[in-house]
Amino acid sequence: MSTQHRPRRSCLYMPGANTRALEKARDLPADTLILDLEDAVAPDAKEEARAAILAAVKAGGYGKREIVIRMNGLDTPWGHDDLKAIATSGAHAVLAPKVTGHRDIERLSTLLKEAGASDTMALWVMIETPLAILNIKDIAAASIGTHLTTFVMGTNDLAKEYRARMTPDRLAFQTALQLSIAAARAYGLVAIDGVYNDIKNENGFRDECEQGRDLGFDGKTLIHPSQLEEANRIFAPSHHDVEQAKAVIEAFADPANAGKGVLKVNGKMTELLHLEEARRTVEMDEAIRALA
Structure with missing residues (x-):
């Protein structure tokens, strides 16, 4: 880990x-x-x-x-x-x-x-x-x-x-x-x-x-x-936080959004800085699940 x-x-x-x-x-x-x-x-x-x-x-x-x-x-x-x-x-x-x-x-x-x-x-x-x-x-x-x-x-x-x-x-x-x-x-x-x-x-x-x-x-x-x-x-990411993080990652990975620095994800304005936090949230959720 x-x-x-x-x-x-x-x-x-x-x-x-x-x-x-x-x-x-x-x-x-x-x-x-x-x-x-x-x-x-x-x-x-x-x-x-x-x-x-x-x-x-x-x-x-x-x-x-x-x-x-x-x-x-x-x-x-x-x-x-x-x-x-x-x-x-x-x-x-x-x-x-x-x-x-x-x-x-x-x-x-x-x-x-x-x-x-x-x-x-x-x-x-x-x-x-x-x-x-x-x-x-x-x-x-x-x-x-x-x-x-x-x-x-x-x-x-x-x-x-x-x-x-x-x-x-x-x-x-x-x-x-x-x-x-x-x-x-x-x-x-x-x-x-x-x-x-x-x-x-x-x-x-x-x-x-x-x-x-x-x-x-x-x-x-x-x-x-x-x-x-x-x-x-x-201290664990909530289910909502994890789902939103996955949506942010998917949105920035979409070829249609290539080169964009700001997106609207589930009604929220989302910047590239939020992508880094989203990745950290998903990785932490996966690490917690790996402990089970």
Whole structure:
């Protein structure tokens, strides 16, 4: 499956210290599993959790799900060992916390290479500090020539650092979210929205997913399997969107429309820029169907 069009509608955090959860994850309908060594693991369980995750990934059985392992920061006692182990673990990507500038990306990528990571292993990074937001363009630009492919918004950490309230409209984080999207798109990166904490508030979760989708995020990080179905639905192209996209592609492929830059498709004025988006929509729909 093309990395560019791999669905990442649902990126579910799974605690690395919970071997039962790692086993259960093999049957969950998540596009991506983030096996967590950082926030979800107590300090005295870090090394045991690392061993459990490495064993689970080696054992396989996760099907077409993308496997990402979140490491501890390089400034912790476990970070360097985490990175070395993840580099050759068979995971698709490593997720690094607390990056603040382009030098962090360059250092992480260099360490991955030195640890034997393949060229296809991706570096995901948490965007969760005020300094990361202020440096977001430089962080994205550092993807050129490195392993960096993906931003993951750490809205809980941003709330703490901002001393901001997490309101339903996420007013305090709109600048951070939009700047991160702009930087990601400018440099061809994937952007994943932050978690929603109130597991039982289904309406609130739906509204935040829809807001993230409307802002341009590719998917959402999740903290409970109950959130999977709704995230998968909201971040997938709708049936109407797919049918309209196919109509746009067919219209521009019609020899009668050769050389035209603007067409009317199903009553909508459609330009060549819409053709590119239509192709992306159809390719994403096909990639989602391939996961089934």
